[in-house]
Amino acid sequence: MKLWHKVFLCTLALAVLSVFCTSQLLIQQEFSRTVSAETDRSLTEHSFFSAGIFSKLNYRKAGSGQPFLGDGEAESILVQAAADQAGGKGGMAVYRDGVRIASANTPIELRSGSLLESMEQKTLNGEECRTVIEKDGDRYHIVTASLLPIEGEEYELFTVRELTGIYRAREQETRYAQGFLLLFSLVMAAVLSLVIRRLLSPLGRVNRGIGQIARGEYGLRLQESGSREFRELSQNVNTMARSVEENVERIQGIADSRKQFIDNLAHEMKTPLTSILGFADLLRIKRTVSDKQRREYSGVVVEEAKRLQTLSGKLMELAVANHAKPDYAELDVDLLFREMGLTMAPLLARRGIRLLWESSGEKLTADRELVKSLLYNLVDNAAKASKEGEEVLLSCVKGEGTVILSVSDWGIGMDEKTVRRATEAFYMADKSRSRKNGGAGLGLALCARIAEMHGAQLRIKSAPGQGTTVFLAFPETPPAEPEGGEST
Numbered sequence: 001m002k003l004w005h006k007v008f009l010c011t012l013a014l015a016v017l018s019v020f021c022t023s024q025l026l027i028q029q030e031f032s033r034t035v036s037a038e039t040d041r042s043l044t045e046h047s048f049f050s051a052g053i054f055s056k057l058n059y060r061k062a063g064s065g066q067p068f069l070g071d072g073e074a075e076s077i078l079v080q081a082a083a084d085q086a087g088g089k090g091g092m093a094v095y096r097d098g099v100r101i102a103s104a105n106t107p108i109e110l111r112s113g114s115l116l117e118s119m120e121q122k123t124l125n126g127e128e129c130r131t132v133i134e135k136d137g138d139r140y141h142i143v144t145a146s147l148l149p150i151e152g153e154e155y156e157l158f159t160v161r162e163l164t165g166i167y168r169a170r171e172q173e174t175r176y177a178q179g180f181l182l183l184f185s186l187v188m189a190a191v192l193s194l195v196i197r198r199l200l201s202p203l204g205r206v207n208r209g210i211g212q213i214a215r216g217e218y219g220l221r222l223q224e225s226g227s228r229e230f231r232e233l234s235q236n237v238n239t240m241a242r243s244v245e246e247n248v249e250r251i252q253g254i255a256d257s258r259k260q261f262i263d264n265l266a267h268e269m270k271t272p273l274t275s276i277l278g279f280a281d282l283l284r285i286k287r288t289v290s291d292k293q294r295r296e297y298s299g300v301v302v303e304e305a306k307r308l309q310t311l312s313g314k315l316m317e318l319a320v321a322n323h324a325k326p327d328y329a330e331l332d333v334d335l336l337f338r339e340m341g342l343t344m345a346p347l348l349a350r351r352g353i354r355l356l357w358e359s360s361g362e363k364l365t366a367d368r369e370l371v372k373s374l375l376y377n378l379v380d381n382a383a384k385a386s387k388e389g390e391e392v393l394l395s396c397v398k399g400e401g402t403v404i405l406s407v408s409d410w411g412i413g414m415d416e417k418t419v420r421r422a423t424e425a426f427y428m429a430d431k432s433r434s435r436k437n438g439g440a441g442l443g444l445a446l447c448a449r450i451a452e453m454h455g456a457q458l459r460i461k462s463a464p465g466q467g468t469t470v471f472l473a474f475p476e477t478p479p480a481e482p483e484g485g486e487s488t
Helices: 003-064 073-085 112-118 164-214 228-285 291-323 333-351 368-385 416-421 431-436 443-453
Strands: 091-096 099-104 120-124 127-136 139-150 153-162 329-332 354-358 363-366 391-398 402-409 457-463 467-475
Touching: 003 073, 003 127, 003 139, 003 153, 003 164, 073 091, 073 099, 139 164, 164 228, 228 291, 329 333, 329 368, 333 354, 333 363, 333 368, 333 391, 363 368, 363 402, 363 467, 368 391, 368 402, 368 443, 368 467, 416 457, 443 457
Parallel strands: 354 391
Antiparallel strands: 091 099, 091 153, 120 127, 127 139, 139 153, 329 363, 391 402, 402 467, 457 467
C-alpha cells in the first residue's frame, strides 16, 4: 500500500469517526434534555393530580362535617378522579395492596409492587415520587408513582405519559445524521484524495530521483522546491548524490591507477625477463661460446637482473610507504645532509657527480628513515639527469610555518608535460635512457607518497636544458594523523 493511501485512509477514518461521535453526542445530549424535561413535567402533573385528590377528600370531609370519611367514600373519590382523567391525554391508576381501585387511559400493564421497586426515586416539593420509562412494543411511556395515605390506608398512585414521539424523533435524527455522514464521507474522500496527493507529490519526485541515482545517474540533482521538509530532503539527497559521485570517481580513479600500475609493471618486467631468458638460453644451447660472447651475454643477463632487482626494491619501498605510519622525531637537517653525503658518495663518485649541501641548523620533525629514502631517490634521479662533472645541491630554508628541503641539479631538465606526470608510477619521459641508467619510473612516485604521509607539499620546478629543482615543504608541526589514502 502506498504512503498516500495510508495517509488518506487514516485521515478519512479519523474525520468520519470524529463527525460520527460528535453527531451522536449532540443527538444524545438533546434527547437526554428532552427526556429530563418530560420527566419534570410528568412529576409536576403527578404532584398536581395528587394534590387535586387530597383537595377533593378534604372538601368531602368539610361538606359532611365529619373528621373522617365513611366506608367506601375515599375509593369513590379516587374512581371519580379517574373518571375525570379519562378525557385527558395522560393516564392514571390507583392501587391498594396490589389491587387496582381505579384507572383511566393506562396503555401499559402496571405491576404495582415490582414496578415501585424498579422505579427511580425523585423528590418534588418535599414529596417523594418514583419514575420509570417503560417500553411496550414500539411505544415508550414514563410512569410516575407516589403513595397516598388516606384514612389510615396507603394507596399507590400512578400517572402515565407517552414518550414515543421523543424516541421516534431521536431515531429520525440518527438516520439524518447517518445520511449526512455518508455524504460527508464521499465529499471528504474526494477532497482528501486531491489534497494529500498534491501535498505528497514532491515526495514522489524525490523518490523517482533517488531511483535514478540508485541506477547510476550520480550526476542527477533534485529540484529543491516545495515545503521546508521537502526542500531539506531534496538538499540531503543532493548532498548524498554529490558524495556518492565523488566517491565513485575516486574509486574509479584508484581502479584506473591500479590497472595502469599493473599494466606498467607487467610491461617493465617483460623486457628484462625476455632478455635474461633469451641470453641465458643462448648460453645453454650454444655448444661453443667465445669469451667475448660469454661476457657479452652474461653482461646483458647481469644488467637486466639488476634492473629487476631495482624494480623489486622500489616496489617494496612503495608498498612499505603505503602501509607505514611515520615515526616522528626531531631531526637535525645539517646532520641529515651529512649522512646522505656519506651514503651517496660511492654511487655519485662512479658517475663523476659531486653532492653539495647547505643548511643553517634547521630542525625538522619527521620520520628519519622515510626522509632519508625520499632524499636518496631525489639525489639518485638528479644524478641520473646530470652529466659527468656536474653537481647536485641539497639545501634547507625556513618558510612561514614550514621547513623547505630542496634537491637541485643542472642536468637535462623536463618539459611541462613531464613535470605534471613525473610522480606517476612507471612514468619515464625517456624510457631508453632511464632503463640504461637502471631507472624504473618509481622514484618520484615513492617521494610523493612519503611527502603525502608527512603532510608535506612536493613541487617540481624544471625546464629543458636548465635542470630541475624539487621542493619539499614540511609543516613545522606534523599532522595528528598520517595523511594520504589508498595509493598505487
